[in-house]
């Protein structure tokens with residue numbers, strides 16, 4: 001099967017590489033000449049474990065290639081995937097569909113024969129029908145549309161794509177179903193669930209799933225705040241709750257609030273869709289508000305550790321990406337917390353295994369260091385913000401010795417008060433304990 005993948009970001013590149021690994025012939029397109037040049041040179045522009053190797057293997061097999069020329073990729077393709085960004089539109093929280101619609105128009109003009117136009121980007125309900133209108137206005141040939149939202153997690157993207165909990169495909173014709181079934185045949189054969197629905201249901205599933213996960217995180221974060229007041233430990237509470245099969249232990253870890261490229265924008269977009277249809281998404285709207293409060297509470301914790309004022313204090317921050325194993329900084333809690341600390345007059349020293357390339361432009365006025373030990377040098381407070389593996393097993397005694405005042409705000413609960421005290425920390429605060 002010949003596939004064109006429009007957009008080579010976190011989703012498009014992983015999907016393109018994995019489809020080629022399924023045995024399909026994939027041409028990936030991007031508008032960004034730097035990205036295409038890097039990809040053509042065998043370099044992966046993002047940090048995603050395992051991606052470079054899998055990409056090299058499939059390029060070598062001749063099934064995977066990269067181009068700036070959308071028409072070249074789309075001509076003769078049986079399926080054209082749209083995997084461009086859908087960021088929050090400035091001002092109203094709606095998903096910005098500019099890139100999706102621009103891609104749809106270009107695809108329409110480039111189609112040379114029947115193809116299924118598949119939207120992989122996360123898009124509001126009704127978008128696939130609009131994509132169909134835009135493609136139809138530019139196209140002289142027959143086509144179908146399909147909605148195929150993506151659920152991969154950055155940092156585990158290849159495994160998620162190759163061994164998904166489910167694949168969701170919204171479509172309306174048997175012809176499109178045949179094409180989509182052929183594309184996902186390797187997953188059918190291995191009996192991963194593929195859920196066929198209508199277009200609107202597929203679009204809705206993606207937002208409902210992300211809003212639910214954001215709600216679960218926010219729920220446990222709010223319970224954590226109460227735990228701090230009543231003397232309970234959120235780690236025990238999460239464990240006791242999560243063992244209930246109806247609840248489950250995933251997304252039940254208290255932390256500094258959700259961030260990343262999806263949850264913040266998708267919750268806002270769902271709230272907006274609800275408003276437009278006069279069905280307010282009250283739970284989601286509350287989640288968005290509470291998550292902002294949680295990030296502010298983390299700031300208060302750090303200020304409290306500095307005896308009420310961070311002005312002139314040195315703060316070592318471990319981790320700036322929104323989660324480990326990615327270089328993605330979009331809507332990371334660090335982007336709220338660090339600028340506020342800098343604004344209050346703190347000197348911030350940062351270590352992150354992959355965050356610097358993106359983070360340098362986003363976080364001005366801070367000192368980048370190579371590792372946690374360098375970051376801790378002379379610091380008044382150590383803040384654990386992203387739980388990268390290399391921060392999980394630090395020599396805490398060595399860290400404490402390097403600090404001016406060994407105090408720790410462990411916003412991911414990866415250490416305990418006891419081990420921090422044993423290592424020489426005079427104060428330890430976690431989240432919800």
Ligand SMILES: NC(=O)c1ccc[n+]([C@@H]2O[C@H](COP(=O)([O-])OP(=O)(O)OC[C@H]3O[C@@H](n4cnc5c(N)ncnc54)[C@H](O)[C@@H]3O)[C@@H](O)[C@H]2O)c1
Pocket residue numbers: 006007008009010011012029030031032035070083084085086099102103106120121122123150151152153154261262
């Ligand atoms: N990042 C994730 O973990 C994730 C997970 C599931 C779903 N999604 C959804 O997938 C979509 C893509 O997300 P992403 O993180 O990969 O975005 P991204 O910003 O990393 O990548 C988008 C890419 O599309 C390119 N592009 C834009 N318009 C183009 C055009 N007309 N032609 C060719 N290329 C074009 C951009 O240059 C960019 O490289 C979004 O809707 C997102 O919500 C993302």
